[in-house]
Amino acid sequence: MSEDNQPGIRGAGGLSRRRLFQLGGLTAAVAATGTVTGPFATTARAAEPRAGYDAIVVGLGFAGATAARELRAKGLNPLLLEARGRIGGRTWTDTFVSQPVEMGGQFVDESQPLITAELKRYGIPTATGLVPAKAIMPTPNGPAPFSIAELQSRQGALLERLFEGSRSFFPDPYNPLQEKTLVSQVDSLSLRDRLNQLGLSAADESWINGITAGQSGGSSSYGAYTALAQWWSLAGWNSDAWYRAQSKRVATGMSSVIAAMLADAKAEVRLNTPVTTITDRGDSVEVVTASGQKFTARTVVVAVPVNLWKTIRFNPGLPSVHATATQQGVGVPNSRKLWLHVSGMTEAKVVNGAEGDPFMTVLSHSETSRGQLLMALNSKPAVDVTNRAAVEAALKTVLPEARLIEYRAQDWGAASYSLGGWALRRPGQLSAQLPAIQQPHGRITFATSDIASGWAGFVEGAIEAGFRAADQAASLAGRSIRLSPRR
Ligand SMILES: Cc1cc2nc3c(=O)[nH]c(=O)nc-3n(C[C@H](O)[C@H](O)[C@H](O)COP(=O)(O)OP(=O)(O)OC[C@H]3O[C@@H](n4cnc5c(N)ncnc54)[C@H](O)[C@@H]3O)c2cc1C
Structure with a gap:
């Protein structure tokens, strides 16, 4: 597709x-x-x-x-x-359910000076999506609802542990080799190596290993610890800034x-x-x-x-x-982005998957006359995004109330020019x-x-x-x- x-x-x-x-x-x-x-x-x-x-x-x-x-x-x-x-x-801004949707890169933030300057130069505003009322998070008994405050305090604290020390090896994150000796001590670590160093309980790890695996394109062992730690540092070394950097899009x-x-x-x-x-x-x-x-x-x-x-x-x-x-x-090997038009949802939600779950994230984006438009990212195990039944089955595991009306997907790993x-x-x-x-x-x-x-x-x-x-x-x-x- x-x-x-x-x-x-x-x-x-x-x-x-x-x-x-x-x-x-x-x-x-x-x-x-x-x-x-x-x-x-x-x-x-x-x-x-x-x-x-x-x-x-x-x-x-x-x-x-x-x-x-x-x-x-x-x-x-x-x-x-x-x-x-x-x-x-x-x-790639496409149109789906009469709305502009980003099939690829989507979020921009004021912590990013160059895109901020471009938006100012061309007079283009930013916009935000629906504010989620609940988070669906992994638990030993399957996905379960939590408040957004619980998500951000527990996951935020885990992210702060994951990236502890990044301020010393990335004092100026725009110049990532400024502390070359310190960086070379951690640059050989994969995100999996770093998770293993933390010795988290399985339940705690499942709250962040969906991020480390998803951002790596399928497995926490693919991505460098320094790569994600640099994003964290660029955003401002704290979880509030990290979440904020993933909330605004270009309105047009x-x-x-x-x-x-x-x-x-x-x-x-x-x-x-x-x-x-x-x-x-x-x-x-x-x-x-x-x-x-x-x-x-x-x-x-x-x-x-x-x-x-x-x-x-x-x-x-x-x-x-x-x-x-x-x-x-x-460029990460597995990266599929989906837009799902669903009915049956009564409130806006954000879903975080654990490593190995079908979705890294599913996020309520906007309301439609028939329900909601959801944005989802899948990395691995690969959901066959050309197969409606496979997409429907994956969605059911995290949002059982959602009934799929139609969807659109882009598989960037399979795209010849990406x-x-x-x-x-x-x-x-x-x-x-x-x-x-x-x-x-x-x-x-x-x-x-x-x-x-x-x-x-x-x-x-x-x-x-x-x-x-x-x-x-x-x-x-x-x-x-x-x-x-x-x-
Ligand atoms: C699913 C997804 C979500 C993302 N989310 C975000 C986000 O929220 N925020 C963010 O800032 N970034 C995000 N990104 C990353 C962002 O989109 C990219 O970093 C950025 O767009 C890359 O721009 P580029 O110009 O380097 O490369 P590209 O955008 O890949 O441009 C390269 C161009 O070269 C062309 N090309 C390739 N081969 C040839 C050839 N042989 N001859 C001629 N032309 C060729 C391609 O068709 C393409 O148009 C996301 C990316 C993906 C895939």
Whole structure:
């Protein structure tokens, strides 16, 4: 049920802000028509060499959109190539039950300075969902209701124990290697290793191991302790800030922010244009697409997920740190997001699963004329999200009163142009790969949230990486640079 299977649309230059907004937010509806004319029609012919661009940006998620806009601001003319028939990457604002829903990245917070600045710049407000009246939590006898105060005090205290000491190894969480010696002492730990160190009772552990396993993409043994500890530190080293960072969304949808950024990039945009080969020729870079089109520019920003680097042929080959990272993976392997339209619920709820339960979380989002819209995240054991009966059965285990009317799901691990969900570094990756992984490879620079110094795994991190790559690319293109505002 990946959107990669939907019929595609072709894109070309000169898209208006309104058109880009439609592409971001309403792709499914546009694509479903199957016929595309006017400004969406591509003008490129196969194998015709294209030049005249200062830079080529490959991938139009938040990192690519930021890089493109900043390159334009520095006086460069970028060409934007995107594999999918829509913009946004791991963010995707779709419509379900007549409401905008985020199929990928959703929450933003004032503790994240760059996305906060973007929302201010474009005058885009935030919104919140329903406030849950009850929490459904794991117990030895199965899921049971608790008050929100009980959830936050008991789980909050457990999270504080989990991350105890993080203030000493991440005194400035935007500069995660500032205390490199201290960090290297804990960076080899998986979240499972850290849970084991705490020696919690099984009942206590079940209140937090759904978070450690779910955020790791299926098992607490996948994710690095330092990766989640850095999120905790960035949020402000306390549970109130941790919960608050997962409560606000962009009122008009994530795709509207990217659309606004791209309108400022004033660049030629080509959708449905997967890049297969990138060759650094010393004084320029040649990019070849799946259909054999060739484009050249003085520099290229590779703004695709780390997990995708291994699918592109780089000449010369990637440096070993990049090659290792893409083989290991940074985007978590299992990440399925569902929107469930249900009847039968009388109040708003939040469900937390334990490690091994079908859902990491289920959250009441909004009311509809027939019931409620719920947002859910599934990692492992994998619920077959293409099978309605499987989804219904999983939902029944945590919210037996909910009757499924319809649902929508996105499997990010299975999506060809993500091959994973949000980034959560694996044990050892922080000390071994940062900052080398942020450096250009000849005339090629890299931009993705997966390699951010700060909020890696968030939209905030993608914007940080986009600013950095634009600075690097402008320098490689031989322009005197105005340094971008970043930490
Ligand atoms: C389920 C889920 C929930 C999340 N929740 C949150 C949240 O609440 N808050 C938050 O801040 N973040 C969240 N995130 C993370 C956030 O969405 C990502 O960190 C961020 O969007 C990544 O942006 P990016 O630009 O680095 O990469 P992407 O968004 O993945 O963009 C990369 C682009 O490159 C394109 N591409 C790939 N290969 C090629 C190719 N060969 N040629 C051309 N183009 C190519 C892709 O199609 C894509 O458009 C979530 C992610 C997921 C999956």
